[in-house]
Amino acid sequence: xxxxxxxxxxxxxxxxxxxxxxxxxxxxxxxxxxxxxxxxxxxxxxxxxxxxxxxxxxxxxxxxxxxxxxxxxxxxxxxxxxxxxxxxxxxxxxxxxxxxxxxxxxxxxxxxxx
Amino acid sequence: xxxxxxxxxxxxxxxxxxxxxxxxxxxxxxxxxxxxxxxxxxxxxxxxxxxxxxxxxxxxxxxxxxxxxxxxxxxxxxxxxxxxxxxxxxxxxxxxxxxxxxxxxxxxxxxxxx
Numbered sequence: 001x002x003x004x005x006x007x008x009x010x011x012x013x014x015x016x017x018x019x020x021x022x023x024x025x026x027x028x029x030x031x032x033x034x035x036x037x038x039x040x041x042x043x044x045x046x047x048x049x050x051x052x053x054x055x056x057x058x059x060x061x062x063x064x065x066x067x068x069x070x071x072x073x074x075x076x077x078x079x080x081x082x083x084x085x086x087x088x089x090x091x092x093x094x095x096x097x098x099x100x101x102x103x104x105x106x107x108x109x110x111x112x113x114x
Numbered sequence: 115x116x117x118x119x120x121x122x123x124x125x126x127x128x129x130x131x132x133x134x135x136x137x138x139x140x141x142x143x144x145x146x147x148x149x150x151x152x153x154x155x156x157x158x159x160x161x162x163x164x165x166x167x168x169x170x171x172x173x174x175x176x177x178x179x180x181x182x183x184x185x186x187x188x189x190x191x192x193x194x195x196x197x198x199x200x201x202x203x204x205x206x207x208x209x210x211x212x213x214x215x216x217x218x219x220x221x222x223x224x225x226x227x228x
Contacts, residue, residue: 004157033215042220043158043203058215090157099165101146101207103216105157 002026004106006091012112013081021076021109023091029104031094032074034058034066036087037108043090049074081113116141120204120219127194128227135189135222137204142182148216149178149189150203158203162189194226 007022025032034046045058049068063085065077078085091106117140127133137147146165150158162171162178164187170179177190191198201223205216 035215040220043205043218045215045217048215092158101148101163101165102160103148103158104160107157108155 004091004093004104006089006106006109008109009107010110012114013078014114015082017081018077018079019081020078021089021091021111022073023075023106024073025091025093025104026072027093027095027104028071029093029095030071031096032068033092033094033103034064034074034076035090035092036060037090038087046076046089081111083113085111086113087111116144116206116208116217118204118206118217118219120202120222122222123220124223124225126225126227129194129196131194131226132190132192133194133224135191135202135204135224137187137189137219139185139187139206139217141208142185143208144182145207147178147180147187147204147206149176149187150205152201152203152221154200161202191224194224196226196228199224199226 004025030051033048035043037043044060046064047066049055052071055066067075089109092103095102119138121136148163149161152158164171164180175192180187201221203221205218207216
């Protein structure tokens with residue numbers, strides 16, 4: 001049981017380049033999330049997926065797209081990277097069962113856009 | 115719009131001291147509140163979950179309380195240890211939006227010296 005995995009761990013891009021951040025969970029959770037974490041800003045929601053086949057915008061969706069490929073995988077795409085997208089990106093999945101409501105986070109992807 | 119504030123932003127204490135971290139939120143109509151721990155360069159780990167109908171939760175040396183009417187939660191750490199040094203994040207999930215994401219405070223960075 002690997003939990004939530006993210007690839008890559010580190011990435012450096014030039015302005016205008018594109019890339020996809022991959023996220024997968026092996027816990028059979030319905031809900032998955034993408035956050036970014038910036039110094040002094042805390043974690044902010046980019047996109048989320050309440051279930052397979054659905055996605056919704058969060059607080060800061062501009063410049064990003066997502067795909068919920070199947071129940072396990074939820075990817076985040078930067079079509080044309082900008083320096084303002086330099087951040088640490090976290091993927092998470094959510095377990096709800098009875099009174100349980102636990103959010104599991106991946107280790108993060110540290111992205112630098114030059 | 116729900117906003118979550120954590121005070122103080124940073125805290126330094128000697129080993130063995132009991133301490134309290136504070137969290138406040140602007141909209142009392144919450145589904146639940148969670149406390150997380152984040153170690154430098156790592157993802158988030160869930161510590162405690164308090165449902166909206168509960169007043170407190172305990173896990174080992176940690177005790178979290180919730181006062182919805184005043185929009186406040188506290189995390190009490192007893193007999194602090196150097197291994198408790200980390201950033202502690204408070205997050206709320208709004209009622210009626212069970213599929214949506216947690217809204218995070220910016221965190222309190224705790225340093226416990228031996």
